[in-house]
C-alpha cells in the first residue's frame with residue numbers, strides 16, 4: 001500500500017518535471033482537498049497534517065517570454081512535501097505537489 005503510493009508520487013513528480021508549465025495549481029488543489037477528509041485506510045479517522053515543507057526554487061529551463069515582445073522567461077519550480085497521518089488507525093503517507101513560476105527576462109523594442 002505505502003510502496004504503491006510512493007511509486008505513484010515519484011511518477012507524478014517526474015511527470016511534472018518533464019512537462020513544467022507556467023500554471024500548475026492543479027496538484028496543489030488536490031493536496032488541499034485532502035485536509036479534513038476521512039482516512040482511506042479506515043474511513044473513520046480525520047486526516048491531519050504532521051509536516052509540510054517547500055523545497056527551494058530550482059531552475060528547470062527557459063521559454064519564449066509570454067509578457068513582452070522579445071527575450072525569454074526562466075522557469076523555476078519547487079516541490080512541497082506534506083506528511084499526513086490518521087489519528088484513528090495510525091496510517092501515514094506523503095503527498096508531493098509542485099509549483100512553477102516564471103522569471104521574466106523579456107523586453108519590448
Ligand SMILES: [Zn+2]
Nearest residue numbers: 039042086089
Ligand atoms: Zn485511518
Ligand SMILES: [Zn+2]
Nearest residue numbers: 065067104106
Ligand atoms: Zn516574460
